[in-house]
Amino acid sequence: MHFESRTTEALEQGQIEEELAQGLDLVYDLGILFVCPFSPYNPQEIYSHLRHKLKVNHLLLCTCAGIIGTDREIEGKPSASLFVTQLPDVRVDLFHIKQADIESLKKPDDWYQFLEVFPNEKPNFIILADPYSISMNNLLAGMSQAYEGAAVIGGLASAGIGPNENILIMNDEIFSNGAIGVCLTGNIKVETVVSQGCRPIGKTYVITKAERNIIHELSGKPFTKILEGVLKRGTDYDRDLANEAVFIGIAMNEYHDEFKRGDFLVRAVMAIYGKTGAGAVGDLVKVGQTVQFHLRDAHTATEDLHELLKTHRENHPNDTPEGVLVFNCYGRGINLFKKPNFDIGIIQHHLKNVPATGFFCAGEFGPVAGINYLHGFTNSMAIFYPKK
Numbered sequence: 001m002h003f004e005s006r007t008t009e010a011l012e013q014g015q016i017e018e019e020l021a022q023g024l025d026l027v028y029d030l031g032i033l034f035v036c037p038f039s040p041y042n043p044q045e046i047y048s049h050l051r052h053k054l055k056v057n058h059l060l061l062c063t064c065a066g067i068i069g070t071d072r073e074i075e076g077k078p079s080a081s082l083f084v085t086q087l088p089d090v091r092v093d094l095f096h097i098k099q100a101d102i103e104s105l106k107k108p109d110d111w112y113q114f115l116e117v118f119p120n121e122k123p124n125f126i127i128l129a130d131p132y133s134i135s136m137n138n139l140l141a142g143m144s145q146a147y148e149g150a151a152v153i154g155g156l157a158s159a160g161i162g163p164n165e166n167i168l169i170m171n172d173e174i175f176s177n178g179a180i181g182v183c184l185t186g187n188i189k190v191e192t193v194v195s196q197g198c199r200p201i202g203k204t205y206v207i208t209k210a211e212r213n214i215i216h217e218l219s220g221k222p223f224t225k226i227l228e229g230v231l232k233r234g235t236d237y238d239r240d241l242a243n244e245a246v247f248i249g250i251a252m253n254e255y256h257d258e259f260k261r262g263d264f265l266v267r268a269v270m271a272i273y274g275k276t277g278a279g280a281v282g283d284l285v286k287v288g289q290t291v292q293f294h295l296r297d298a299h300t301a302t303e304d305l306h307e308l309l310k311t312h313r314e315n316h317p318n319d320t321p322e323g324v325l326v327f328n329c330y331g332r333g334i335n336l337f338k339k340p341n342f343d344i345g346i347i348q349h350h351l352k353n354v355p356a357t358g359f360f361c362a363g364e365f366g367p368v369a370g371i372n373y374l375h376g377f378t379n380s381m382a383i384f385y386p387k388k
Contacts (some may be wrong), residue, residue: 001188003088003323005355007069013040017049020082024054026371030092030182030327032126033055034067034359037159038078043167045172046080051172056084058092060180060306062128062170063159065223066333066360068326072341075333075360081233083357083383085323089187092106094170098178099134102142111146117183121149124190126325126382127154129179132135132163133188139179140365140372150191152372153382154181155327155361176199189385194366196242196266196378197301197332198247198294201238202230204259207257207289208296213270215248215279219293222277227269228241245269248281248344251290252369259292261307265296265368267377296335296377305343305379309350325382326358331381333360343379349385 009018021032031054035043037258047061061148066075095115105111117123125143129136136156143152152274157166163177170180182191206225209217231239267282285291322359328343337343358381365372366380 001088001222001382003083003324003355003384004068004085005081005082005083005183005323007067007072007074008022009077010076011040011078013042013045016041016046016080017053019112020080021053023049024084026055026086028054028056029058029087029090031082031084032357033059033061034062034064034081034357036065036074036079037063037167040188041078041080044169047169050082054084056170058094058171059127060094060182061167062359064361065158065330066151066329068344068356068358068360071344071346072355073333073344076176081359083325083355085324086146087184087188091185093183095181096175096178097139097181097182098172102135102138106143108146111142114325115183116118117185119150123147123150124184124188125150125181126180127152127153127181127365128168129154129156130166130168131156132151132160132178133177134179136363136365136374140374144372151190151367151382152365153190153192153325153327154365155359155380156363158330158360158362177320187387189387191312191383191385192366192381193302193383194368194375194378195305195308195310196375197304198249198266198296199300199304200264200294201234202290202293203304204251204290204292207287207291208284208286208335210287213281213284215281216276223259223279224272224274224277227279227293238295241297245296247294248342249292249294249387250283250285251292252371254290261304263369264292265373266296276281301332301336302346305346308349312383313350316365319385321354321383321385323350323384324356326356327364327380328358329364329377329379330360330362331377345380
């Protein structure tokens with residue numbers, strides 16, 4: 001297994017392809033290209049030139065608002081990042097899926113036939129999607145049901161601000177809708193780290209009255225009363241953060257005695273209803289679930305990413321990562337940390353200068369407690385290891 005990464009912000013179209021292709025003279029099984037398509041960049045032309053210049057069996061492209069390379073992040077400027085890999089004894093299958101396809105896939109057997117892969121093959125999925133033409137929540141729910149425990153990692157294209165403005169390319173086929181994906185099976189291990197960038201505040205509570213995404217009561221008391229009490233017992237800084245945004249973490253396993261990072265699916269508190277004391281959150285909830293309020297800022301996001309990567313490396317003390325794909329929310333980066341190259345710097349601190357490629361997304365995909373979700377303000381990554 002062999003991975004290489006190239007990143008450029010060259011100012012001339014011809015120079016872009018030269019810098020991306022420099023030194024890549026092997027035969028590669030898979031390549032993924034991210035292009036931030038400000039003038040003078042033409043994504044289709046860049047793709048076409050690289051397709052002829054490189055010896056790569058499968059090549060994908062996704063347009064975005066910023067790219068991530070091995071040692072830098074480039075936001076809002078003409079830039080491109082390329083990831084190529086040799087994958088011996090790995091089967092690489094590509095697919096394009098539309099909203100109509102998702103609606104027709106009613107049961108797991110339908111997914112097996114559509115994707116031509118079965119759960120016993122232990123598949124790993126990478127997906128790049130257009131946010132305006134496909135319901136990623138439905139796609140991820142269907143895949144999680146069909147392929148229990150299989151990770152789906154990726155992100156929403158972020159170059160366009162409306163329908164048909166993003167570009168996805170898969171082996172010369174150009175799409176402006178749906179999602180393109182890669183299924184990897186065989187001699188490869190894909191580990192995921194999903195950093196939601198939040199910290200818990202207060203204690204946990206059980207939902208005792210709820211309807212769809214509206215929480216009426218926590219532990220028998222109005223949602224708003226519990227939230228007011230949590231913030232009252234917090235610090236002045238906590239209350240300042242809460243004025244900007246409050247989040248709620250939904251425990252993925254009700255049977256834990258103690259909850260830690262990664263045990264919660266974090267969703268925004270979207271509205272407070274003062275008259276009824278209820279709160280609306282960014283996901284469906286049900287009575288009996290355990291929840292905890294969360295807050296987010298640059299310090300918390302930094303701490304969360306460090307801790308998750310530290311734990312990941314402690315769990316793989318004798319394994320050397322071969323490559324990493326990084327899917328970063330465009331609300332992170334300089335917007336959040338006020339410094340360039342922040343997330344990739346933390347990643348390389350823990351993974352020790354691994355070839356990396358990724359982009360700033362309009363939404364990120366990744367598993368929490370073995371179930372795949374669409375996230376926001378998240379750093380979601382796939383770390384590649386050979387199987388032993």
